Amino acid sequence: MPARIPSLAVTAYSATSALGHGVSAHVDALRSGRGSLRANDFSSAPLECCIGRVEGIEDAPLPQSLAHWECRNNRLAWLGLNQDELFEAVSAAIERHGADRVALVLGTSTASIGASEEAYRRLEDGHFPQDLRRPGIHTPHSLTAFIAKATGIDGPALTISTACSSSAKVFASAERMMRLGLVDAALVGGVDTLCDSVLFGFNALELVSPEPCRPFDARRRGISIGEAAAFALLERADIAPHSPRLIGYGESSDAYHMSTPHPQGRGARAALDDALARAGLREDQIDYINLHGTATLKNDEVEAAVVGERFSPRVRASSTKGFTGHTLGAAGGLEAVFGLIAIEHGFVPGNLGCTQPESVCERQLALRSEEREVRVALSNSFGFGGNNACLAFARADFA
Amino acid sequence: MSELHVRIEGIGAWLRGASDWNTLRAILRGAHGLREDAPLKPAAAALPPAERRRAPEAVLLAAEVAGQACRHANREPSSIPCVFASTHGELSITDYMCVTLASAPCELSPTKFHNSVHNAPAGYWTIATDCEHASNAVTGWHASFGAGLLEAATLALAENTPVLFAAYDTVSSGPLAEMTRTTQPFGAALVLSPNGSATPLITLRLRAGTVSELAALPSALSTLANDNPLNAHALALLAALAQDSPARLTVPAASGLLLDMEVLF
Numbered sequence: 001m002p003a004r005i006p007s008l009a010v011t012a013y014s015a016t017s018a019l020g021h022g023v024s025a026h027v028d029a030l031r032s033g034r035g036s037l038r039a040n041d042f043s044s045a046p047l048e049c050c051i052g053r054v055e056g057i058e059d060a061p062l063p064q065s066l067a068h069w070e071c072r073n074n075r076l077a078w079l080g081l082n083q084d085e086l087f088e089a090v091s092a093a094i095e096r097h098g099a100d101r102v103a104l105v106l107g108t109s110t111a112s113i114g115a116s117e118e119a120y121r122r123l124e125d126g127h128f129p130q131d132l133r134r135p136g137i138h139t140p141h142s143l144t145a146f147i148a149k150a151t152g153i154d155g156p157a158l159t160i161s162t163a164c165s166s167s168a169k170v171f172a173s174a175e176r177m178m179r180l181g182l183v184d185a186a187l188v189g190g191v192d193t194l195c196d197s198v199l200f201g202f203n204a205l206e207l208v209s210p211e212p213c214r215p216f217d218a219r220r221r222g223i224s225i226g227e228a229a230a231f232a233l234l235e236r237a238d239i240a241p242h243s244p245r246l247i248g249y250g251e252s253s254d255a256y257h258m259s260t261p262h263p264q265g266r267g268a269r270a271a272l273d274d275a276l277a278r279a280g281l282r283e284d285q286i287d288y289i290n291l292h293g294t295a296t297l298k299n300d301e302v303e304a305a306v307v308g309e310r311f312s313p314r315v316r317a318s319s320t321k322g323f324t325g326h327t328l329g330a331a332g333g334l335e336a337v338f339g340l341i342a343i344e345h346g347f348v349p350g351n352l353g354c355t356q357p358e359s360v361c362e363r364q365l366a367l368r369s370e371e372r373e374v375r376v377a378l379s380n381s382f383g384f385g386g387n388n389a390c391l392a393f394a395r396a397d398f399a
Numbered sequence: 400m401s402e403l404h405v406r407i408e409g410i411g412a413w414l415r416g417a418s419d420w421n422t423l424r425a426i427l428r429g430a431h432g433l434r435e436d437a438p439l440k441p442a443a444a445a446l447p448p449a450e451r452r453r454a455p456e457a458v459l460l461a462a463e464v465a466g467q468a469c470r471h472a473n474r475e476p477s478s479i480p481c482v483f484a485s486t487h488g489e490l491s492i493t494d495y496m497c498v499t500l501a502s503a504p505c506e507l508s509p510t511k512f513h514n515s516v517h518n519a520p521a522g523y524w525t526i527a528t529d530c531e532h533a534s535n536a537v538t539g540w541h542a543s544f545g546a547g548l549l550e551a552a553t554l555a556l557a558e559n560t561p562v563l564f565a566a567y568d569t570v571s572s573g574p575l576a577e578m579t580r581t582t583q584p585f586g587a588a589l590v591l592s593p594n595g596s597a598t599p600l601i602t603l604r605l606r607a608g609t610v611s612e613l614a615a616l617p618s619a620l621s622t623l624a625n626d627n628p629l630n631a632h633a634l635a636l637l638a639a640l641a642q643d644s645p646a647r648l649t650v651p652a653a654s655g656l657l658l659d660m661e662v663l664f
Contacts, residue, residue: 002558045504100607100656109516113493116575120497123574138578140488140517141540148654154607157653158546159538161488161517169535173550176557181401182549182605197496200504201512251533253525255477259513270531384513385522387534 001273004280007245007399008175008234011185012089014080015337017228017324018052022083027341030349031369035323037212037224043199044121050212051194052226052325054079069146071115071137073108077147077191080229089233090151090187096239097184099154104144105174107160107167107190109329109383112142114195143191155183161329163383164292165251166190167230168332168391172249174234189231190333198225198328205259207296213326214353215293215319216300216365223294226325230333232340237399244343245399247376247392248281250274254386265302267388268380272310275390281376286315286392288342289364290335290379293319293351294326299382304361313363316370322353332381332389339377339393347371403603405552408561409472409590411464412637413441414623415583419467420637427634427641432619441586445476446527454514454523456584457489460567461520462527464588472590472597474561476528479590480554481521481563482535484547486629487571487579488517494573520567543568544632545652551591552603561592568629581626587633599640602661611649611657614638636660 014022018036019029029036037050057075061067066078081087094102119132127133136145144159156177160169167190174186192198202208202223209222234246252274254267261268276282289311291303300319307317320338327334342348350368351357357365375398379391410420416433417423418441425431441463443451451459461483469476487493492515499507516522518536525534533554539546544566551564567586571579613635616624624631632650639646639662652658 043504044500047504100605113496116493116578117497117500120501120574123501126574128574128577133578135578136540138575139486139538139540141486141538141543145540145654154655155653156546156549156605156656157539157542158550160535161538162521162534162536163516163518172533173535173553176553179557180403180553182403182553196500196504197512197515200500200507201496201509201515203505204507204509204512206509251480251535253521253531253534255525255529255531257526258519258522259509267531383518384516385518385534385536386525387518387522387536 001277005175005278007237007247008178009237009240009243009245010340011233011235011240011243012086013232013337013340014084014086015230015334016054016080016083017327017334018054018226019324027345029323031347033350033352033369035352037325042194044196047199047203048210049208050224052224053194054227066150068134069136071112073112073143073191073193074146076193076227076229077143080231086231093185093233093235094152099152101155101184102153103155103174103177103183103186104148104153104157105170105186105188106144106147107170107329107332108143109161109163109166109192110195110197111140112137113197114193117196153187162387163385164328164331165381165383165387165389166329166332168381168389169251171246171391172251185235187231187233190330191229192327192329193227209295212353213295213321215295215321216304216351216358217354218356218358220295220300222296224325226327228324228327228330228334230330230337232336242396244340245394245396247394247399248275248279250390252388256386259384260298261302261382265306267386268303268306268382271388271390275392279392283311286376286378287374288348288377289317290338291317291319292380292382293321295321304358307364308360311364315364316348316366317364318349318351318366320349335379336391339379342374342377343393343395346373403552403556404600405555405591405593406595406597406600407589408592408597409468410640411467411588413460413463413586415439424641426617426619427638429617450523455489455492456569457567458520458523460584460586461565462524464586465524465563465565468563468588468590474590477530479561479563480532481524482547482551482554483521484537484543484566486538486540486543486568490569490571490579494575539653541628542651542653544629545650545658549652549658555591555593559593561590564589564591566629566633568627583623583626585623585630587637598664600663604659605652606657606659607655608657609655611651
């Protein structure tokens with residue numbers, strides 16, 4: 001088992017998803033049970049499903065000085081960076097520690113592949129159209145390169161792309177860099193946008209629900225795909241004694257199948273065990289678990305069994321993907337923010353879309369939002385390739 | 400800035416004309432040129448035969464060099480975490496996806512889709528070797544080798560465990576090749592250890608800056624090195640490791656950040 005880690009302060013954080021721009025829009029929607037999924041009006045060819053589409057991306061071009069990075073994913077990243085005074089907090093951290101003492105670790109599954117897709121739809125004599133001949137937006141590092149340029153962060157800049165666990169794992173990489181003294185702060189997070197690759201890709205795998213997704217419902221029919229940008233600024237705890245803390249994480253591999261979880265949740269359990277060990281906590285000290293809960297038959301079956309076996313009903317659990325859709329490479333970061341919201345705003349988000357819960361975790365699931373004290377929150381993220389991560393956050397006075 | 404000290408326990412490499420580290424090492428030492436009888440596809444013996452037949456190039460390359468490095472280090476692949484770095488991932492699948500989505504999106508292959516994820520090699524590797532440890536898939540664009548090496552060394556030291564690090568890039572195809580041109584497949588892998596007695600010992604230091612002059616390579620390798628920054632940076636380190644004598648080199652770890660390496664035997 002890994003050793004306990006020193007906790008880190010989350011000195012700023014923000015989220016932008018189909019629920020709205022910034023933290024307060026998310027608090028309102030999660031608390032009141034107002035979802036955001038709608039009929040698919042995005043894909044370049046018709047596809048019957050529901051999506052979580054962020055409002056306003058089309059009307060929010062990048063500033064002229066960053067126009068070279070224009071694409072939907074970087075627009076969403078910029079929109080997300082400019083909520084909740086996050087940009088100002090990053091600038092202050094650069095001022096405090098030095099630009100080369102701040103790391104940038106971001107997760108994305110598809111980055112700006114949407115721009116490459118568009119170029120192929122608009123080929124001119126077999127070549128990319130002039131406006132899309134920009135190598136920087138046709139690389140999986142596009143997001144991180146853009147954010148480094150936009151913020152002025154000069155420290156390590158790493159893109160983690162492990163499908164749907166990407167932006168959970170960024171917290172682990174950043175913590176290690178800080179623990180070894182390579183940097184004093186890290187901007188972490190994830191951004192993924194709607195694109196044909198994921199809509200038609202998950203459709204090909206027969207994992208897309210024709211109706212809004214219903215995580216953990218016995219009648220669930222698959223995922224609804226969403227998009228999001230989520231960021232968190234990590235600094236040492238003495239900088240911000242009252243800020244919520246990152247207290248642990250676990251990472252593991254299923255070693256089972258590329259697109260199906262291990263039937264007994266081997267990797268999910270290993271990630272949970274490691275997160276608890278690094279946090280120095282037992283299961284009964286957890287107040288809330290934001291579940292991966294994609295609403296596929298297999299994921300929810302496996303995850304429900306782990307929750308039902310390992311946690312007492314005192315521990316409240318929910319998937320928030322019924323609110324936002326599955327935001328893929330951004331899900332880890334978005335749902336980390338939901339854990340922080342639960343801690344700071346004192347409520348457990350409900351498991352929107354579920355009315356007939358899987359019996360094995362029925363007693364732990366919060367079907368509707370519950371006002372209660374949350375001192376410690378976990379967040380699960382599982383990705384293709386059997387790539388798992390579990391994050392642990394706590395209120396400052398509990399860490 | 401803190402220093403990181405890691406020991407190299409094992410090395411793997413694959414390119415057209417040198418299908419293992421010993422062959423590449425001899426080329427780097429000037430003993431001979433590329434082998435004309437070398438295989439055109441990585442053997443990837445770590446994968447089960449069925450996977451080997453249908454796996455994409457990125458998976459074969461990564462599994463080949465990862466397997467070599469673990470054997471050289473005498474480490475069970477299932478016993479250590481892994482970090483896979485690639486500038487672009489599997490470019491032939493990206494091209495396939497974009498072509499299909501532009502013409503017949505509903506005919507997209509489900510297998511190609513799940514093989515399109517950047518962590519496909521990490522997934523196949525952990526499945527084939529029954530590795531339950533953390534696996535990662537990263538990119539840093541033109542600094543992918545340095546950024547990935549830094550991530551792997553950080554993991555080794557922070558968690559006090561040997562770590563498998565593999566870096567690879569595949570051949571570009573289709574219209575995308577004008578944006579991300581690579582003409583040759585290449586992969587290299589290291590098993591890094593935070594302690595023990597293996598040599599060489601590498602000291603890593605970060606430094607602000609953009610200029611990293613790399614030492615000249617034997618002419619047989621210059622095309623490969625010029626093909627892609629990941630190749631150039633990996634070959635620069637492998638060239639130092641091939642000489643069995645102290646060396647210093649610098650590769651980018653990010654845009655504006657350099658990774659200085661001091662190699663001691």
